[in-house]
Each structure stands twice: as C-alpha cells, then as structure tokens.
Amino acid sequence: MKTVFSIIVILIFSNILGQDQNNLVGNPSFESIDGKLKKLTQINIAKGWYSPTALRADLFSKDKEGDIGVPDNFYGKEHAKDGENYAGIVAYSYNNNKPRTYLQSKLTKSLAGGVDYCVKFNVSLSDLSKYAIDKIGIHFGSDAVSLDRKGDIIFSDKSGEFEHIITPMGGKVLSARYNWETVCGIYKADGKEKYITIGNFYNGKDTKAEKLKKLENFSGAQFPEAYYYIDQIEVVLVNDETECDCVDDSKVKKExxxxxxxxxxxxxxxxxxxxxxxxxxxxxxxxxxxxxxxxxxxxxxxxxxxxxxxxxxxxxxxxxxxxxxxxxxxxxxxxxxxxxxxxxxxxxxxxxxxxxxxxxxxxxxxxxxxxxxxxxxxxxxxxxxxxxxxxxx
CATH class of the missing domain: 3.30.1330.60 (OmpA-like domain)
Structure with a gap:
C-alpha cells in the first residue's frame, strides 16, 4: 500500500510540476516573497512582480493580519484562489480621483510569433468597491510599459496596443464579490513579447462602470473605485484553440x-x-x-x-x-x-x-x-x- 501511495503522490506532483513548467508566468500566484510584507503598496517583494508606475500595487498574505491579511484586509474579505497570497489593484476611480495601479512581470521566455497562447487570470472585486468595470485586462509587450509618476497608463486607438490586450469576454462587467471570476482568452503572438501588465488601459469614457450597492455585512463607507484582487495568472502555449477552456459563465448554465x-x-x-x-x-x-x-x-x-x-x-x-x-x-x-x-x-x-x-x-x-x-x-x-x-x- 505504501508503494501504491508513493506512486500516486509522484504522479500528482509530476502533473502539478508539468503545469507549472508550461506556464510562462513566474510566481503566478504571488506565493514566493523576498522581503518582509508590512503594509500596502508592497507588490515589489513578490518575486518577479512590480508596478510600472510610481504608485505600487498591493500584496496580501494569509500570514498577515490587518490591512494586508487574507482573507480579511483593508478592502474587504476574500480567500486566495490559489495558495495563500494574492495581489490587488485600483482599476478605476470615480472622476479619476485616485490613480490606477498595475501589475507587471517578465515572462520566463519570449512568446513565439504566429503561435496561440491560452491566457487566464482570476479577479475578485473587493467588497467595499462602489464600482465594477469591464475593461480590466492583461497586456503583452516586447518592452515593459512604464510611467515615471503616479497615474493611469492609457493607450490611444492609434497605438495598436489594444490588439495586445485580453479583456473579459463579451465586455462582461466583473462584479463578483465573495467569488473569483476568470478573465480568459486566446492570444496570437507577434513574436518577442516578453512582458505582461495587468490593469485598465482604457480611458474613462471607454470603460463601462457599474455602481454597486454596499454589502449589508460590511461596516464603513464604500470606496468610490473598482478595486480588484488578482490571483493565479497563466500564459500557456496551445496547439489548438479548443485546448483553452475559456467559457462564458452565461453559456455554462444554458449548456x-x-x-x-x-x-x-x-x-x-x-x-x-x-x-x-x-x-x-x-x-x-x-x-x-x-x-x-x-x-x-x-x-x-x-x-x-x-x-x-x-x-x-x-x-x-x-x-x-x-x-x-x-x-x-x-x-x-x-x-x-x-x-x-x-x-x-x-x-x-x-x-x-x-x-x-x-x-x-x-x-x-x-x-x-x-x-x-x-x-x-x-x-x-x-x-x-x-x-x-x-x-x-
């Protein structure tokens, strides 16, 4: 029985290891930390992750309490989708009163041109957010997007960068609180893309923002923004689009x-x-x-x-x-x-x-x-x- 058990453990471990090796995102669930997590705006201590603007994104951990804890923290309550940690970003604020924040990382290797990649990342709207939006996405670039101040990274229509962004299917507004939603899509690479950036790259008029009522079981005022927890990011090479199980939730029930x-x-x-x-x-x-x-x-x-x-x-x-x-x-x-x-x-x-x-x-x-x-x-x-x-x- 011990031998059988050992074989099962090895097979399971090998399967998990294989999945991790296929994923081109290093530290995809923010589990590996280099430094002491003490406060908000410390995404930089998650190995391989940083923010491309002067205002850093947040990192939350089950090992901590208070503002940066899991599941309870400054923005609400959420359990990790994978592991014990997750990140958090401001994706929208009313009248642009608060700068947006972003997550950025270098892929473990550059994407190959003309090849399809299955792209997924999981989001959960924080409980105290007053707004939910449709334009949170993941951008692929050959160079790292950056802004040397606090502010929003907004692409213009002429830049051609929107072709390099995966956003929610069908323009879905991501409004789930107390739950995770998956942003998923197929990205056909031009070649040489080696950086990913997660956030909102659209201006206010092109971002659909829905106003939400406050949850009854939370004290304190809502934040006039759309704040999202982020976890479990994947970029995986696929031979066929059908290998990427991107499914619209609304279709699941119909089928x-x-x-x-x-x-x-x-x-x-x-x-x-x-x-x-x-x-x-x-x-x-x-x-x-x-x-x-x-x-x-x-x-x-x-x-x-x-x-x-x-x-x-x-x-x-x-x-x-x-x-x-x-x-x-x-x-x-x-x-x-x-x-x-x-x-x-x-x-x-x-x-x-x-x-x-x-x-x-x-x-x-x-x-x-x-x-x-x-x-x-x-x-x-x-x-x-x-x-x-x-x-x-």
Whole structure:
C-alpha cells in the first residue's frame, strides 16, 4: 500500500510540476516573497512582480493580519484562489480621483510569433468597491510599459496596443464579490513579447462602470473605485484553440447537463434494494431543484415505501468534482457548501408531502467523494450529481 501511495503522490506532483513548467508566468500566484510584507503598496517583494508606475500595487498574505491579511484586509474579505497570497489593484476611480495601479512581470521566455497562447487570470472585486468595470485586462509587450509618476497608463486607438490586450469576454462587467471570476482568452503572438501588465488601459469614457450597492455585512463607507484582487495568472502555449477552456459563465448554465437515465420500466419483480438502485434522481449544475423528468422515479419510491411500512431510507445527496472546486473558490457560499445536503433534503421533503413519515427518511450530504463515474466529461459529471437511496432498516 505504501508503494501504491508513493506512486500516486509522484504522479500528482509530476502533473502539478508539468503545469507549472508550461506556464510562462513566474510566481503566478504571488506565493514566493523576498522581503518582509508590512503594509500596502508592497507588490515589489513578490518575486518577479512590480508596478510600472510610481504608485505600487498591493500584496496580501494569509500570514498577515490587518490591512494586508487574507482573507480579511483593508478592502474587504476574500480567500486566495490559489495558495495563500494574492495581489490587488485600483482599476478605476470615480472622476479619476485616485490613480490606477498595475501589475507587471517578465515572462520566463519570449512568446513565439504566429503561435496561440491560452491566457487566464482570476479577479475578485473587493467588497467595499462602489464600482465594477469591464475593461480590466492583461497586456503583452516586447518592452515593459512604464510611467515615471503616479497615474493611469492609457493607450490611444492609434497605438495598436489594444490588439495586445485580453479583456473579459463579451465586455462582461466583473462584479463578483465573495467569488473569483476568470478573465480568459486566446492570444496570437507577434513574436518577442516578453512582458505582461495587468490593469485598465482604457480611458474613462471607454470603460463601462457599474455602481454597486454596499454589502449589508460590511461596516464603513464604500470606496468610490473598482478595486480588484488578482490571483493565479497563466500564459500557456496551445496547439489548438479548443485546448483553452475559456467559457462564458452565461453559456455554462444554458449548456448544463442533467443526466437522463434509462427508462426504469417494470420493477415489480425486483427486490427493494434493486428497485431503489434504479430510482436515482439526477440534478443540474449547482442546483438542488428536482427535475420534472425524475418525478416518476420519486413516485415509485413512494410506492415502495408505502408497500413496506417498516422500511427506512438514508437519502444520500452527491455533488460532482466541478461543484467541489466551486466550493474551494467560494468557501463561504452556503448554497454550494450544503449542496449535497439540499439535494437530499428536497427529495426527503417531496416524499414527506406524498405521505411518508419523515422519521423514516434520513438525508445525508455525501459530497463528491464517491463518484458514480470517474471521468471529467460533462456526461460523467452529470452522472455524479445525484441522490441515491440506501435501506437502513
């Protein structure tokens, strides 16, 4: 068993190492620090990172408290997307009252001309931001962009630099607080690009800014700006655009899969265990609502319980791997954290409404630990979003 465990650990480590080696961004999650983090505006102590203007960006760490802590800090509360640290920048301010800040780094090697790169970085709007914008992006350049004073780096239309920027798909305004959103796109390199800069390079009139209401659970005044936490930046060579899984969140829900099991058919000659094995209920992505197509299965469960008055069931609510990862990204989202339990409870409540005594039904959050299908395809994940019935007596 020790040998098997060692092999698994080596394989996992090798996979992670391979991903890191493919990423052309050094220190992509700001985990490597050279110096003592004491206050805001210290992005320069994250190895390989700096700011191209006189006003530095911020660095936050789980090892610290107060203004520069993780998850709680000067601008709000957010857990790291990856590791224990993340950066923060001012991407917009009302009437340009506060200078913007930027992140900059030199890639581990220059980009090759005519080649596609999958580009991703994760952002989370700080809780005390009064505005959210659409124009936060990542710029690629053969030279480092710089400004020898505090101020905004604004490109002109004639500069041609906008062709070297990846911004949110479809002009999406990034307004998620208490969560991370991924800015993702394909960048076809001209060749020789070796610097990345993250921030807002558009003037105020070309930046869509949405005004947000203050979150109820935060004290203090909102900041009249759009302040974003930044984490987990990736620039990876791809042979085909389909290798870069940039997906618009709005499309994910439209394309969601609810597994359609085979017709249950006649189960009268089966044992109770065999009947219940066939009567699973499947769910949509991040949903605990019972689909109409599975009401007939539940009616058959009701029939089994009424024909066997002493039968008691444990109702196991399962989630899939993608939902588990969503919980890791948003660890305070009560809906996600309790999703398996909510699925089990909703099924229990349906059975109770049909006349089954609740004392015979025990809902259980089974999580994502026992998948029905080991794969990661949309169909495999759909098979894992389920409720199963286990006879306990």
């Amino acid at each position: 969601a899969v609810v597994y359609s099991s085979m017709e249950v058919g006649d189960i009268s000659d089966l044992t109770n265990e065999q009947k219940l094995e066939r009567l699973k209920v499947y769910f949509d992505i991040e949903s605990s609502s019972i689909e109409d197509s599975y009401v007939s299965n539940l009616e058959k469960v009701v029939q089994v319980l009424k024909e066997n008055s002493t039968l008691k069931l444990q109702i196991n609510g399962h989630t899939d791997k993608s939902e588990k990862e969503a919980i890791n990204s948003d660890p305070e989202n009560e809906k996600l954290i309790n999703l398996g339990n909510y699925r089990a409870i909703n099924v229990r409540n349906y059975l109770v409404k049909k006349g089954i005594n609740s004392s015979r039904l025990t809902p259980l959050d089974a999580g994502a630990e026992n998948p029905a299908s080991p794969g990661l395809s949309r169909l495999s994940l759909a098979k894992n979003r389920r409720v199963e019935f286990i006879i306990t007596k």
